[in-house]
Amino acid sequence: MSIDQFIENFTDLFDETDPDTINETTSFKDLEEWSSLLALSVIAMIDEEYDVEFRGEDIRNSNTVEDLYNIVKSRVE
Amino acid sequence: MGIKALTACVPQDIVYNKDLGYLIPEEEIEKTINNIGIEQRRIAAPDVTASDLCFKAAQQLFADNNIEPDSIDVLLFMSQTADYRIPATSCLLQHRLGLPRETLCFDITLGCSGYLFALSAAFAYASMEGVNRVLLLDGETFSKIVNRRDKVDWPLYGDAGTATLIEKGEYGDSTFILNTDGSGEDTLKIHAGMRNPITAESCVEREREDGNIRTDLEVYMDGMDVFNFAISKVPKSVKQLLKETERSVEDLDYLVFHQANRFMMDFFVKKLKVSPDKVPYCIHKFGNTSSASVPLTISSELSGRLAGDNLVLMSGFGAGLSWGSAIMNMRDCNVSPVIEY
Numbered sequence: 001m002s003i004d005q006f007i008e009n010f011t012d013l014f015d016e017t018d019p020d021t022i023n024e025t026t027s028f029k030d031l032e033e034w035s036s037l038l039a040l041s042v043i044a045m046i047d048e049e050y051d052v053e054f055r056g057e058d059i060r061n062s063n064t065v066e067d068l069y070n071i072v073k074s075r076v077e
Numbered sequence: 078m079g080i081k082a083l084t085a086c087v088p089q090d091i092v093y094n095k096d097l098g099y100l101i102p103e104e105e106i107e108k109t110i111n112n113i114g115i116e117q118r119r120i121a122a123p124d125v126t127a128s129d130l131c132f133k134a135a136q137q138l139f140a141d142n143n144i145e146p147d148s149i150d151v152l153l154f155m156s157q158t159a160d161y162r163i164p165a166t167s168c169l170l171q172h173r174l175g176l177p178r179e180t181l182c183f184d185i186t187l188g189c190s191g192y193l194f195a196l197s198a199a200f201a202y203a204s205m206e207g208v209n210r211v212l213l214l215d216g217e218t219f220s221k222i223v224n225r226r227d228k229v230d231w232p233l234y235g236d237a238g239t240a241t242l243i244e245k246g247e248y249g250d251s252t253f254i255l256n257t258d259g260s261g262e263d264t265l266k267i268h269a270g271m272r273n274p275i276t277a278e279s280c281v282e283r284e285r286e287d288g289n290i291r292t293d294l295e296v297y298m299d300g301m302d303v304f305n306f307a308i309s310k311v312p313k314s315v316k317q318l319l320k321e322t323e324r325s326v327e328d329l330d331y332l333v334f335h336q337a338n339r340f341m342m343d344f345f346v347k348k349l350k351v352s353p354d355k356v357p358y359c360i361h362k363f364g365n366t367s368s369a370s371v372p373l374t375i376s377s378e379l380s381g382r383l384a385g386d387n388l389v390l391m392s393g394f395g396a397g398l399s400w401g402s403a404i405m406n407m408r409d410c411n412v413s414p415v416i417e418y
Binding site: 035036037039040043044047048053054055056057059 | 105108109112113229287299300301302304305308309340341344348
């Protein structure tokens with residue numbers, strides 16, 4: 001799996017945020033559009049695209065998009 | 078055996094999620110309503126309990142189907158919001174409904190998956206010699222155990238009571254798959270009980286995670302963990318049931334999910350590649366009514382649509398963690414429309 005693809009999948013979940021403003025170092029919880037419901041979309045996306053179970057604590061323990069990617073990557077392999 | 082008849086009763090008082098401005102920023106309310114799919118919910122008055130709603134549903138069921146109370150052999154009451162801690166509410170309902178003293182009565186307590194588990198018990202009793210009819214009353218009043226300043230839980234829950242009559246007869250096969258994983262006990266929980274005895278402190282409202290307010294006597298839910306649990310377990314459970322009964326999703330006439338939230342059910346529909354017109358929703362009108370939601374959805378959306386033979390799959394999931402699905406042929410099931418208390 002590639003981080004670029006992961007960022008694209010992640011970015012697709014946002015409606016109002018400019019995709020160009022999201023990269024691996026983005027602190028996603030600081031994005032204005034971030035919400036608890038968007039967190040559910042992230043969990044659903046990770047299940048669908050990577051078949052990985054993602055828990056609430058995984059979201060809580062992550063700050064950047066790369067943190068999310070690293071957790072998913074560690075479970076895919 | 079099979080389901081002969083089904084009724085449901087909701088309180089007449091309506092709470093609108095568009096009025097949640099005190100809890101959710103105004104600009105986010107519409108988006109929240111669209112995502113969870115809940116516009117309004119029914120809330121029981123302070124002096125109305127789950128057993129009251131079930132009582133009225135049962136009376137309607139008796140009237141609509143010419144059922145004599147004497148003909149009921151087993152009464153099961155499934156709820157987490159019983160009238161009293163002692164005695165079991167099913168005993169009170171036996172007396173109130175005028176059922177004979179020979180009636181076997183007990184309560185079942187389980188989360189949002191409860192209807193499937195209670196229904197399996199009802200089917201098991203109905204298969205026994207000496208039992209002809211089982212009355213399953215499933216009702217919840219989560220409005221009494223959710224804090225109005227808990228922004229995770231309060232927009233979701235509504236109250237309802239239902240009655241399902243299970244009877245011996247030529248209905249065709251029914252198959253259940255019922256699962257449990259108690260390692261997830263903290264995902265959905267009311268802290269106070271015998272493990273954490275109730276004191277004056279338990280009744281004090283406190284600020285919790287993310288500014289949510291609740292007492293130790295009210296429901297806590299980790300929304301993200303529940304979501305992860307449901308999307309990883311429910312589609313698999315449905316697929317396993319179809320595989321073991323050698324059916325495909327196309328064979329189903331209806332697939333009735335526990336109405337948790339719209340976003341989650343849409344995910345199941347997509348994941349299972351099931352045609353949306355086979356999946357009834359009543360969540361926009363009634364919210365998440367916990368274990369009552371499967372029979373409430375049948376009453377609300379399938380009344381008049383279950384004549385003849387219909388292959389129906391039902392699926393529930395919730396606190397425990399606990400999840401289950403059942404597939405059954407429903408033959409001329411008489412479903413009455415939802416009534417009000």
